[in-house]
Amino acid sequence: MTTLRVGGVPEHFNLPWHIAIEAGDFEYEDLKIEWVEFPGGTGAMNAALRNNEIDIAIILTEGIIKDIADGNPSRIIQTFVHSPLIWGIHVAANLKYNSISDLQNTKAAISRWGSGSHLMAYINANKQGWDTKELEFELVGDIDGAIKALKEDTAQYFMWERFTTQPLVDQKIFRRVGDCPTPWPCFVIAATEHILDTAHHDVRKMLKVINTETISFKETPEISSVLASRYGQREEDILDWLDITAWSQSQLTALEIENIQNNLLNLNLISEKLPGNKIIHNL
Numbered sequence: 001m002t003t004l005r006v007g008g009v010p011e012h013f014n015l016p017w018h019i020a021i022e023a024g025d026f027e028y029e030d031l032k033i034e035w036v037e038f039p040g041g042t043g044a045m046n047a048a049l050r051n052n053e054i055d056i057a058i059i060l061t062e063g064i065i066k067d068i069a070d071g072n073p074s075r076i077i078q079t080f081v082h083s084p085l086i087w088g089i090h091v092a093a094n095l096k097y098n099s100i101s102d103l104q105n106t107k108a109a110i111s112r113w114g115s116g117s118h119l120m121a122y123i124n125a126n127k128q129g130w131d132t133k134e135l136e137f138e139l140v141g142d143i144d145g146a147i148k149a150l151k152e153d154t155a156q157y158f159m160w161e162r163f164t165t166q167p168l169v170d171q172k173i174f175r176r177v178g179d180c181p182t183p184w185p186c187f188v189i190a191a192t193e194h195i196l197d198t199a200h201h202d203v204r205k206m207l208k209v210i211n212t213e214t215i216s217f218k219e220t221p222e223i224s225s226v227l228a229s230r231y232g233q234r235e236e237d238i239l240d241w242l243d244i245t246a247w248s249q250s251q252l253t254a255l256e257i258e259n260i261q262n263n264l265l266n267l268n269l270i271s272e273k274l275p276g277n278k279i280i281h282n283l
Contacts, residue, residue, distance in 0.1 A: 002202040003032040004195070007045045008058035010037045011164050012231045012241065013081055013187060016213040017058070019220070025213065029205040039142045043112025049074045055195040056206070060085070060116040061252070062123075062182065064190045065260055067114055068279055069270040073193045075281035078207060080214075082248035085186030087120050088162030090174040092150040097157065100128060100178040106156035107136040109146040120159045122267045124180040132267055147173060163241045167232050184260050188252065196281055204283045214247035252280055 008014040017035065020026060026033045036054055038044045042063035048054045050072050057064070058080055068074060091097040097106070110118040118137065125132045138155035140146045147168070149155040159180065168174040189210075191203055217223065224242060228235040254276055261273040 005034045005054040006056040007036045007054040020213045041111045043115035057190045061188045074190045076188045078189045079185045079248035081187040082185045083246040084181040086162045087159045087180045088176045089178045090158045093172045093175040103157045109140045109149045109155035109158040211249040
């Protein structure tokens with residue numbers, strides 16, 4: 001039996017993986033999936049891919065493309081969630097910031113350099129017409145670090161997936177002053193070149209199992225209550241999230257890769273665009 005080490009954030013997007021693991025679906029294909037949680041998000045997973053700590057990552061699209069451009073020896077093997085990610089822009093509930101415009105020339109809390117919270121601060125700043133060269137950042141590690149930084153006013157805002165942070169808004173720890181959707185599919189499945197070279201057929205079998213799960217995921221009986229219970233959400237919020245979320249069983253298109261790289265290049269987050277075959281690997 002082949003073991004594949006798969007990394008992902010502890011968020012509701014990844015429940016299909018847990019359902020398939022717990023049901024033993026991968027074992028039918030003679031695979032053992034060793035799931036590794038990354039509360040720190042994409043920046044932490046990029047480091048783990050580079051350091052051979054995981055073989056596969058369920059990772060933000062813009063984050064892995066930037067890191068591949070920076071030398072990460074990995075490739076995107078499939079889109080996982082095709083719909084955009086809705087990034088909430090959060091401030092401390094008890095402080096004076098009441099709108100996105102109030103945050104110009106303040107400091108963004110980010111989980112890691114190269115993380116989604118880091119890159120999306122540039123996307124949001126560009127959207128607002130701010131000078132992206134003036135952006136400042138406070139490295140906080142994860143959501144707990146962001147709570148501390150915003151409360152102490154060492155950073156003034158934090159961008160994270162809005163449904164994940166909804167409980168913190170409900171508890172009046174954070175206040176959401178706006179949203180910033182990604183202008184591309186939000187999550188992809190990336191694999192190291194090493195695992196693609198040494199276990200190509202096993203990776204293909206892994207995709208077959210997870211794709212079977214995601215095709216019918218929304219039709220799973222009582223899935224909204226399962227998600228709400230497992231991730232500490234209100235069921236009404238989960239239903240809203242399910243309405244706007246679409247999983248994928250296909251590869252990124254050339255147009256999507258071009259759009260993402262153009263955005264990263266325009267924001268000086270990459271130095272040059274790569275050909276598609278340096279970013280994706282078709283199994």
